[in-house]
Amino acid sequence: MPDLSNKVCLVTGASKGVGRGTALQLASYGATCYITGRELATLEDVQAEAEGRRYSGRIFPVKCDHTNEMNTRKVFEKIAIEQNGQLDLLVNNVFTAVEYAFKNYNMGFWKQDISNWDLVSNVELRNNHICSGLASHLMFARGRGLIVNVNTVGGKMYPLIPSHVVGKAEKDRVADRFTLNFQRHNVAFVSLLPSMVRTDFITKFIEKDDDDDQALNEIRASCRQMLDCSESVEFQGKCIAHMLADENISKKAGQILLTTDLAEEYNFEDIDGKSPLSERSLKILTKIYGWSSLSSFIPSWLKLPNLIYNIVIRYNLC
Known part of the structure; x- marks a missing residue:
């Protein structure tokens, strides 16, 4: 079992879904975990849940709008002051375009409003770049650290929604291309790809079956076929916790990693005791x-x- 009792972590976009699940898992292994989101109340719910589970780690909610650079910088300043400059892990998870991607997957980009490009680029591209840069200053000074870009297979797929695919592909490329610079300071940068995650949004999407859009219903049917390889919102947190505790994590620097491959390597199961099948x-x-x-x-x-x-x-x- 990973021992993260001496680790300081930051998970962006942790109000719900994978971010929330990741924070809970990190706390379960003893980590001090800062979490960000736009609504303080929902972040405090995550904190209360960790306390209710009697986890040894601690969760600190920080309200932050990641489209605002000054907001983002203040998060890192807060961690630097409160943790004496220590930051061992950054999880770039914040993302705002899930519903947009599902609703417009079959619409040509020439029909889409340009503001939808900003919806992706301001958070998934620009903000992740800012967060990674700010985290690197703290990690380089201490000579160790791990940065994880939470991603999807969207970065590899045919670009039905260009802005979505570009955002996902950028996460993979950054992890790859920044590796040489980061490895000099003993900081590993990776991109993490899950199978289908059973978020509230995905669960409701699968259960619904009354759309007139036949193509969307076909995607829904495909998702149902993938239930055997689906994972809980906390599965990625387990992956990240094991990577953070891995003394040889530098060997994975720059790689695009599947959660199911990591589960096999580190020999752990999902929170329901099941092992999701690999995609x-x-x-x-x-x-x-x-x-x-x-x-x-x-x-x-x-x-x-x-x-x-x-x-x-x-x-x-x-």
């Missing part, structure tokens, strides 16, 4: 194609190599 699993991919009868005969451990999997995702083959 690279042929069992899952054949189910998505609609070959359920064939899928039942395929062992869950049989997976596509990363190179082939990336091609499948890139050309939307599944």
Whole structure:
């Protein structure tokens, strides 16, 4: 079990979903975890939940609008003052365009309002760059640290929604291209890709079945096929906790990591005691194609190599 009792962490966009789940898991392993969001009340709910679970770690809510650079800078100033300059982990999780991406996935970019580009770029691009830069000053001074870009396969897929795909692809590229500079200071920068996460939004989306949009219903059906590889909102937190405790984390610097691969490597399960199947699993991919009868005969451990999997995702083959 990771011991994070001496670690100071920051998770952005932690009011709900993966950010909330990540903060709770970090606290469960003893970390001091700062969390940000626009509504202080919802952040305090996360703090109260950690206390209710009697976790050894502590959660500190900080209200922050990440579209405002001064707001963001004040978060890091607060951590520097209260923790004597210590910051061991930054989780770039904040994202504001989930509903927009689902509602406009099939709309040509030439039909989309340019303000939707700003919805993604101001938070997922500009803010993540600011946060990573501010975190690096604290981490470089102490000679260690970990920065995790929470991402999705959106960065690899055919660009139905250009602004969304660019934002996701940028997270992968930053983790890759910044690695040499960060490794000189013993700071690892990685991009983390989950399977389908059972957030409140996704759960409600799957349950709904009354849209006139046939293509959207097909996506919904595909999501249902992926339930076997879906993960809780806290699964990524487990991945991040194990990486933070890994003394050899520098070997993963610059990589795009699947949560299910990390779970196999570090040998842990989701909070419900289950092990989500890898998105690279042929069992899952054949189910998505609609070959359920064939899928039942395929062992869950049989997976596509990363190179082939990336091609499948890139050309939307599944």
